Amino acid sequence: MTTTRTLGRSGIEVSALGMGCWAIGGPLWGDDGQPYGWGEVDDDESIRTVHAALDHGITLFDTSSNYGAGHSERVLGKALAGRRDSAVIASKFGFTVQERTRLATGEDASPAYAVSCLDGILDRLGTDHLDLYQLHLGHLPVDQALDLVETLEGLVAQGRIRAYGWSTDDPARATAFAEAGAHCAAVQYDTSVLNDNAAMVDVLATWNLAGLNRGPLAMGLLTGKYHGATGALGGDDVRGRNPEWLRWFTAGVPTPEWANRVDRVRDALTADGRTLTQGALGWLLARSPDNLPIPGCRTVAQAEENFAPLARTPLPADAFAEVESLLADLRG
Numbered sequence: 001m002t003t004t005r006t007l008g009r010s011g012i013e014v015s016a017l018g019m020g021c022w023a024i025g026g027p028l029w030g031d032d033g034q035p036y037g038w039g040e041v042d043d044d045e046s047i048r049t050v051h052a053a054l055d056h057g058i059t060l061f062d063t064s065s066n067y068g069a070g071h072s073e074r075v076l077g078k079a080l081a082g083r084r085d086s087a088v089i090a091s092k093f094g095f096t097v098q099e100r101t102r103l104a105t106g107e108d109a110s111p112a113y114a115v116s117c118l119d120g121i122l123d124r125l126g127t128d129h130l131d132l133y134q135l136h137l138g139h140l141p142v143d144q145a146l147d148l149v150e151t152l153e154g155l156v157a158q159g160r161i162r163a164y165g166w167s168t169d170d171p172a173r174a175t176a177f178a179e180a181g182a183h184c185a186a187v188q189y190d191t192s193v194l195n196d197n198a199a200m201v202d203v204l205a206t207w208n209l210a211g212l213n214r215g216p217l218a219m220g221l222l223t224g225k226y227h228g229a230t231g232a233l234g235g236d237d238v239r240g241r242n243p244e245w246l247r248w249f250t251a252g253v254p255t256p257e258w259a260n261r262v263d264r265v266r267d268a269l270t271a272d273g274r275t276l277t278q279g280a281l282g283w284l285l286a287r288s289p290d291n292l293p294i295p296g297c298r299t300v301a302q303a304e305e306n307f308a309p310l311a312r313t314p315l316p317a318d319a320f321a322e323v324e325s326l327l328a329d330l331r332g
Contacts, residue, residue: 003015003016003057003312003313004016005210005289005290005292006210007060007088007131007132007163007185007186007210007292008163008165008185008186008204008207008208008209008210008290009163009183009184009185009207009208009209010132010162010163010183010185010186010210012088012131012162012163012185013059014059014060014088014210014292015057015058015059015060015312016285016292016312016313017058017060017281017285017292017293017294017295017306017307017311017312018058018059018060018061018062018090018212018292018293018294019049019050019053019058019060019061019062019294019295019296019297019303019306019307020062020214020294020295020296020297021061021062021063021064021067021072021075021076021296022037022038022063022064022067022072022296023037023038023041023296023297023298024041024043024046024049024050024067024068024071024072024075024076024297024298025037025038025041025063025067025068025069025070025071025072025075026038026039026040026041026068026071026072026102027039027040027068027102028066028067028068028069028097028102028103028104029102029103029104030103030104031103031104031105036066036104037067037068038239038296038298041298043075043078045298045299045300046075046079046298047075047078047079048300049297049298049299049300049302049303050075050076050079050080051079052300052303052304052307053297053303053307054083054086054087056303056304056307056308057307057312058307059086059087059088060087060088060090060292060294061076061080061087061088061089061090062090062091062188062212062294063076063089063090063091063092064091064092064093064095064134064136065091065092065093065095065097065117065120065121065136066092066095066096066097066104066136068102069097069098069099069101069102069103069104070097070099070120070124071099071102073091073121073124073125074124074125076089076125077124077125077126077127078126080125080126080127081126084126084127088131088132089125089127089130089131089132090130090131090132090133090134090186090188090212091121091125091130091132091133091134092133092134092135092136092167092188093113093114093117093118093121093133093134093135093136094107094108094109094113094117094135094136094137094140095107095136095137096108096113107137109135109137109140109144109145109147109148111147111148111150111151114133114135114148114151114152114155115151115155118130118133118155118160118161122160128160129159129160129161129162130160130161130162131161131162131163132161132162132163132164132165132185132186133152133155133161133163133164133165134164134165134166134167134186134188134212135148135164135165135166135167135168135177136167137167138166138167138168138169138170138173139168139170140168140173142172142173142176142177145166145173145176145177146176146177146180149177149180149181149184152164152181152183152184153181153182153183156183162183163183163184163185163186164181164183164184164185164186165177165184165185165186165187165188165209165210165212166184166187166188167187167188167189167212167214168187168188168189169189169190169197169200171197171199171200171202171203174187174189174200174203174207174209175203175206175207178203178207178209179207184209185209185210186209186210186211186212187200187203187204187209187210187211187212188211188212188213188214188294189211189212189213189214190214190215191211191213191214191215191216191284191287191291192213192215192216192217192218192222192280192283192284193222193265193269193280193283193284193323193327194218194221194222194248194258194261194262194327194330195215195218195330196287196330196331201287201288201290201291204288204290204291205288205290209290210290210292211288211290211291211292212292212294213284213291213292213293213294214294216280216281216284216293216294216295217277217280217281217295217296218248218258218262218280219239219246219248219249220239220248221248221249221254221258221259221262222262222276222277222280223276223277224262224266224276224277226249226253226254227254227259227262227263239252261327261330262276264326264327265322265323265326265327268319268322268323268326269282269283269315269319269323271316271319271322272310272316272319273310274310274311275305277295277305277306277311278305278306278308278310278311279315279319281293281295281306281311281312282310282311282313282314282315283315283320283323285312285313285314285315286314286315286316286317286320287320
């Protein structure tokens with residue numbers, strides 16, 4: 001039973017699942033006063049969570065320079081101290097922040113910022129190289145993204161990064177970047193059992209790219225733990241507001257139409273003894289051999305569930321087919 005996959009054309013072997021590290025960054029605020037994080041966190045618990053992931057064979061950790069204004073990287077670097085060789089670290093650039101105030105300040109897609117941002121990332125992580133460096137601005141015009149390729153290739157040649165990619169949900173953008181960049185190895189895209197992107201799956205196969213699956217649990221909706229909740233998420237949790245891209249929650253509670261779809265496929269996703277969370281991750285592994293789901297964790301309990309043996313294997317073919325039949329209205 002294989003529990004590893006290859007990070008696209010880089011040839012780097014990684015665990016079939018990775019750990020998303022947005023949540024362990026803690027709060028981040030926009031200049032409009034809105035939250036861009038998941039609320040306060042316990043750094044000691046975050047470190048224990050990373051260790052639990054490692055103990056389950058997880059080697060891929062995905063973070064970003066703007067998660068908690070760099071705090072996620074600092075915590076991850078501390079957790080991986082003495083175990084760096086056991087990890088494949090992915091981070092991102094493009095959004096600018098003030099670390100001291102934990103304030104999101106804007107965007108910078110310039111080649112110069114790609115270099116200076118990497119300097120900060122490596123310092124916070126306490127390492128001399130990054131395994132995967134990802135452009136974080138998903139809707140950047142293609143010509144501006146392609147202006148970065150020469151710089152990124154230079155960083156590969158210097159040994160400061162091993163590969164690079166783009167976090168974008170647009171197959172055309174992913175294709176252009178892969179075509180232009182010899183060491184472009186991955187695309188990070190928003191996908192889950194509720195949000196298939198067939199065109200992107202085709203791009204992964206055509207260009208030998210890994211697909212890091214952002215939002216594999218639909219921001220927690222596919223855990224099922226928020227169904228019927230009496231209280232709304234709010235305060236400093238991004239799910240408590242209504243950004244245009246967040247369809248799964250409305251004003252801090254599950255959006256009914258999406259919660260109903262989760263209930264519709266619950267039995268199929270859990271038929272072989274998996275939890276709902278593990279079934280949702282297994283669906284992604286069955287969907288494409290290039291997929292690498294990166295569920296977020298901030299507690300040891302979440303890591304234990306997300307990275308249990310069943311979670312690291314594809315959903316059986318009959319269960320996968322049943323899910324597709326039950327969600328035919330979404331597949332178009």
